[in-house]
Amino acid sequence: MSERYFEDLKVGDRFKSDSYRVSEEQIISFAREFDPQPFHLDRVIADKTIFGGLIASGWHTAAITMRLFVKTLNFAEGAIGLGVDELRWPNAVKPNDSLQVEVEIVDLRESRSKPTHGVVRLRYVTMNHRGEIVQTMFASALVPRRTG
Amino acid sequence: MSERYFEDLKVGDRFKSDSYRVSEEQIISFAREFDPQPFHLDRVIADKTIFGGLIASGWHTAAITMRLFVKTLNFAEGAIGLGVDELRWPNAVKPNDSLQVEVEIVDLRESRSKPTHGVVRLRYVTMNHRGEIVQTMFASALVPRRTG
Numbered sequence: 001m002s003e004r005y006f007e008d009l010k011v012g013d014r015f016k017s018d019s020y021r022v023s024e025e026q027i028i029s030f031a032r033e034f035d036p037q038p039f040h041l042d043r044v045i046a047d048k049t050i051f052g053g054l055i056a057s058g059w060h061t062a063a064i065t066m067r068l069f070v071k072t073l074n075f076a077e078g079a080i081g082l083g084v085d086e087l088r089w090p091n092a093v094k095p096n097d098s099l100q101v102e103v104e105i106v107d108l109r110e111s112r113s114k115p116t117h118g119v120v121r122l123r124y125v126t127m128n129h130r131g132e133i134v135q136t137m138f139a140s141a142l143v144p145r146r147t148g
Numbered sequence: 149m150s151e152r153y154f155e156d157l158k159v160g161d162r163f164k165s166d167s168y169r170v171s172e173e174q175i176i177s178f179a180r181e182f183d184p185q186p187f188h189l190d191r192v193i194a195d196k197t198i199f200g201g202l203i204a205s206g207w208h209t210a211a212i213t214m215r216l217f218v219k220t221l222n223f224a225e226g227a228i229g230l231g232v233d234e235l236r237w238p239n240a241v242k243p244n245d246s247l248q249v250e251v252e253i254v255d256l257r258e259s260r261s262k263p264t265h266g267v268v269r270l271r272y273v274t275m276n277h278r279g280e281i282v283q284t285m286f287a288s289a290l291v292p293r294r295t296g
Contacts, residue, residue, distance in 0.1 A: 034211035037226035078185035
């Protein structure tokens with residue numbers, strides 16, 4: 001797939017990622033390193049919580065969303081994250097869920113501080129294979145200009 | 149350390165975590181799985197970018213912040229993340245940086261939907277060992293009440 005630049009984007013463009021399946025082992029391994037709480041670590045304990053089963057850390061869902069975004073948009077030299085707003089996890093990710101991300105370009109402007117780059121405002125929606133929304137967020141990123 | 153409940157918190161309370169040192173290998177390994185962009189993956193390529201060297205994914209910084217938060221606050225049954233606002237990365241995390249998180253309780257209220265829990269609003273500031281701020285955010289979490 002060809003590399004993308006700031007000039008290739010239009011407000012309203014939407015991009016849909018491939019799917020990513022997350023296993024119970026991956027959920028537990030991420031949680032052990034970064035979010036060691038009972039409902040992310042142990043199936044037997046998780047069954048007795050309000051979730052009724054093992055769920056992924058929201059930060060694991062966010063990291064998978066980033067992976068899918070990077071591979072889908074494929075910016076030349078990469079996209080530099082400036083910040084994230086309104087990150088929400090309306091439904092939990094469970095073992096063997098397949099996740100897919102849809103990204104919409106909501107704003108585009110030239111960078112005042114870095115004339116070689118533009119600033120993109122994006123809206124992300126991450127869904128599981130049952131069509132339930134597992135994450136939403138807005139993010140801003142610095143991406144390279146072709147004419148930089 | 150004893151487990152914490154909603155009733156143990158007061159608005160204005162501050163908690164400081166231990167330190168967590170992140171290696172070049174950990175930065176590359178996280179990026180390979182979740183944020184495969186050149187400035188997170190390859191030291192030689194990263195030297196030529198605007199960062200002038202390898203930097204950690206912002207999502208890796210966020211995940212380390214969660215780890216430090218979970219171990220510092222130690223809520224009974226765990227804290228359930230409801231959402232995050234104004235997540236920013238003012239400085240990049242570099243190999244061998246030691247990170248530390250300070251968390252402030254900014255609001256406390258009973259949960260309308262889950263009388264066994266309370267809702268905590270938190271402000272997080274993550275710093276490196278040079279005293280530079282690498283991440284700031286607000287987050288809300290559901291935590292268990294002792295009298296639930």
